[in-house]
Amino acid sequence: MNYKIDNLQYCNWSRKIFEINRSAGLDAVHVTIVYHEDFDELQLEIKKWEKIFNDNSDLIFPGKNFKDIDKANKENKTAIFFGFQNCSPIEDDIKLVETVHQLGCRFMQLTYNNQSLLATGCYEKVDSGVTNFGREVIREMNRVGLVVDMSHSAEKSTLDAIELSDKPIAITHANPSFWHAAKRNKSSDLLKILSDSGGMLGLSLYPHHLKNNSNCTLESFCEMIAKTAEIMDVTKIGIGSDLCLDHPDTVVEWMRNGSWSKSKNYGEGSKNNPGFPKQPDWFLDARGFSNIEKGLKEVGFSDAETHGILGNNWYNFYKSI
Amino acid sequence: MNYKIDNLQYCNWSRKIFEINRSAGLDAVHVTIVYHEDFDELQLEIKKWEKIFNDNSDLIFPGKNFKDIDKANKENKTAIFFGFQNCSPIEDDIKLVETVHQLGCRFMQLTYNNQSLLATGCYEKVDSGVTNFGREVIREMNRVGLVVDMSHSAEKSTLDAIELSDKPIAITHANPSFWHAAKRNKSSDLLKILSDSGGMLGLSLYPHHLKNNSNCTLESFCEMIAKTAEIMDVTKIGIGSDLCLDHPDTVVEWMRNGSWSKSKNYGEGSKNNPGFPKQPDWFLDARGFSNIEKGLKEVGFSDAETHGILGNNWYNFYKSI
Numbered sequence: 001m002n003y004k005i006d007n008l009q010y011c012n013w014s015r016k017i018f019e020i021n022r023s024a025g026l027d028a029v030h031v032t033i034v035y036h037e038d039f040d041e042l043q044l045e046i047k048k049w050e051k052i053f054n055d056n057s058d059l060i061f062p063g064k065n066f067k068d069i070d071k072a073n074k075e076n077k078t079a080i081f082f083g084f085q086n087c088s089p090i091e092d093d094i095k096l097v098e099t100v101h102q103l104g105c106r107f108m109q110l111t112y113n114n115q116s117l118l119a120t121g122c123y124e125k126v127d128s129g130v131t132n133f134g135r136e137v138i139r140e141m142n143r144v145g146l147v148v149d150m151s152h153s154a155e156k157s158t159l160d161a162i163e164l165s166d167k168p169i170a171i172t173h174a175n176p177s178f179w180h181a182a183k184r185n186k187s188s189d190l191l192k193i194l195s196d197s198g199g200m201l202g203l204s205l206y207p208h209h210l211k212n213n214s215n216c217t218l219e220s221f222c223e224m225i226a227k228t229a230e231i232m233d234v235t236k237i238g239i240g241s242d243l244c245l246d247h248p249d250t251v252v253e254w255m256r257n258g259s260w261s262k263s264k265n266y267g268e269g270s271k272n273n274p275g276f277p278k279q280p281d282w283f284l285d286a287r288g289f290s291n292i293e294k295g296l297k298e299v300g301f302s303d304a305e306t307h308g309i310l311g312n313n314w315y316n317f318y319k320s321i
Numbered sequence: 322m323n324y325k326i327d328n329l330q331y332c333n334w335s336r337k338i339f340e341i342n343r344s345a346g347l348d349a350v351h352v353t354i355v356y357h358e359d360f361d362e363l364q365l366e367i368k369k370w371e372k373i374f375n376d377n378s379d380l381i382f383p384g385k386n387f388k389d390i391d392k393a394n395k396e397n398k399t400a401i402f403f404g405f406q407n408c409s410p411i412e413d414d415i416k417l418v419e420t421v422h423q424l425g426c427r428f429m430q431l432t433y434n435n436q437s438l439l440a441t442g443c444y445e446k447v448d449s450g451v452t453n454f455g456r457e458v459i460r461e462m463n464r465v466g467l468v469v470d471m472s473h474s475a476e477k478s479t480l481d482a483i484e485l486s487d488k489p490i491a492i493t494h495a496n497p498s499f500w501h502a503a504k505r506n507k508s509s510d511l512l513k514i515l516s517d518s519g520g521m522l523g524l525s526l527y528p529h530h531l532k533n534n535s536n537c538t539l540e541s542f543c544e545m546i547a548k549t550a551e552i553m554d555v556t557k558i559g560i561g562s563d564l565c566l567d568h569p570d571t572v573v574e575w576m577r578n579g580s581w582s583k584s585k586n587y588g589e590g591s592k593n594n595p596g597f598p599k600q601p602d603w604f605l606d607a608r609g610f611s612n613i614e615k616g617l618k619e620v621g622f623s624d625a626e627t628h629g630i631l632g633n634n635w636y637n638f639y640k641s642i
Contacts, residue, residue, distance in 0.1 A: 036413060088413065092357060093580040115452035117436060117581075128449030131436035133581040140583065259414040260438075260454040262461065
């Protein structure tokens with residue numbers, strides 16, 4: 001059985017996008033449901049999702065564990081797994097870790113770009129690693145079965161999380177910095193330690209994470225994967241596209257600024273390029289998975305390796321947690 | 322004109338305590354109104370204070386600036402200045418800095434013992450200093466007139482705050498570590514930099530911050546002040562007693578643990594000594610100010626220096642901000 005899994009999307013959800021994901025053959029998608037929201041705001045977001053599931057029950061359903069990926073595959077649907085890109089929904093309360101898991105959350109980043117109560121984000125000047133509260137939260141996430149996601153975290157914090165977590169962690173959406181030295185991308189040393197610990201990397205298709213950004217070629221992307229597979233076990237590599245389809249640019253502004261600054265912060269963008277970047281033409285949406293499939297074979301990956309990267313590796317990761 | 326100011330109390334407020342503070346001659350007290358509360362919880366706390374002010378209007382009134390200290394002195398009342406021991410009431414929202422100032426807050430700690438969104442507390446393993454959000458908040462606190470208080474913060478974070486703040490900061494309740502090497506006490510280097518920057522130190526009477534704890538002698542305390550005045554300008558030294566009268570021990574447990582841990586944290590206490598410690602017999606409550614007055618004169622302070630330490634220095638600090 002082969003699965004296709006996109007382990008990070010944050011789209012302006014609509015029936016159109018669920019149809020695209022189905023026509024791309026996606027059995028599962030890990031979707032970001034909140035960034036900087038607190039617990040009350042999370043509950044409002046979950047109510048919105050109840051309606052979305054209800055209105056699109058022929059295309060999607062809420063995923064709780066790996067068995068739902070099998071179910072989706074059989075029923076030609078897409079299982080939707082919830083995740084948070086910041087830890088703000090648990091506020092300062094260890095008990096909320098179990099609560100958000102009960103509400104369906106399966107991945108939580110310990111930080112977005114800035115310092116959180118748990119760890120340091122990749123946009124801070126100094127990285128102090130995982131905090132006192134962070135250590136408690138990782139232990140609790142392990143206990144309830146919530147995956148630690150360090151995609152937007154700084155390096156020492158990520159190394160701490162790998163060491164502290166009894167279960168493998170994930171970097172759901174980032175690329176190696178040897179290929180494109182963005183703040184959000186990860187060092188080869190870190191990727192090796194991640195892989196050795198059983199953790200997964202989801203490769204990102206977000207243009208700011210790509211060599212030559214929107215002009216990145218499919219060949220360059222797949223060659224990067226081949227080189228990454230020399231650093232990491234190929235079974236620890238997947239896709240986390242970071243697709244942000246159909247959002248107005250006010251959304252990326254909010255993602256970057258939250259409510260923490262009076263001046264505008266452009267994050268990975270710039271004053272002249274503040275909005276969502278244009279996707280490369282070979283990955284305009286999830287249907288680009290078929291292009292990546294061809295590209296992976298052209299750079300020499302076997303069928304098994306290719307299907308691993310396109311979904312089976314994430315499936316096995318879900319199965320292990 | 323001489324003033325008496327206690328620049329930190331966190332008592333289980335009652336008419337009895339306000340009467341004691343009046344009989345001690347206190348013209349002003351900076352009171353902690355919240356520790357780990359969020360913005361909604363802060364508003365509830367402020368409602369409680371509205372009733373307290375109403376019920377005890379012959380003894381206390383809300384202080385907004387230094388003129389209220391003069392008013393209190395004339396009317397034989399105590400001006401109550403609000404402060405927070407953690408930054409949780411501003412949540413992750415820069416706009417709430419101005420809002421909490423409008424609600425009466427005049428001092429805010431950037432951290433309690435743990436990492437906050439703004440800086441690092443003195444109980445963390447690594448101190449990364451003031452964060453991105455912290456820099457924005459300090460600028461905004463300067464603008465609206467809210468004093469940065471680093472009593473519970475780690476050293477690099479405190480040095481960062483002194484450097485980043487355009488206005489003098491305060492350590493409202495702590496002692497020098499040369500005298501008693503508690504995690505909460507401060508190094509001589511830090512105290513000198515604080516003083517040189519125009520910042521104030523409020524000396525604490527909380528037994529865990531005192532040499533020999535509850536058995537600390539008045540002589541030892543006053544000799545410590547004399548030595549501190551060799552490091553700091555004597556006009557930058559005041560009292561911030563940290564009196565926590567009439568609370569049940571569940572309160573100190575909550576102060577230390579908030580909701581961040583499933584296991585119990587004893588903070589400055591220990592498993593065998595988990596509760597509030599016993600005050601030294603010469604400072605059972607604010608009436609101990611008169612003992613400190615005698616003690617300061619005995620170790621050689623002049624009248625002007627003594628009155629400075631007992632209140633005039635804090636008065637001048639309030640006047641400057």
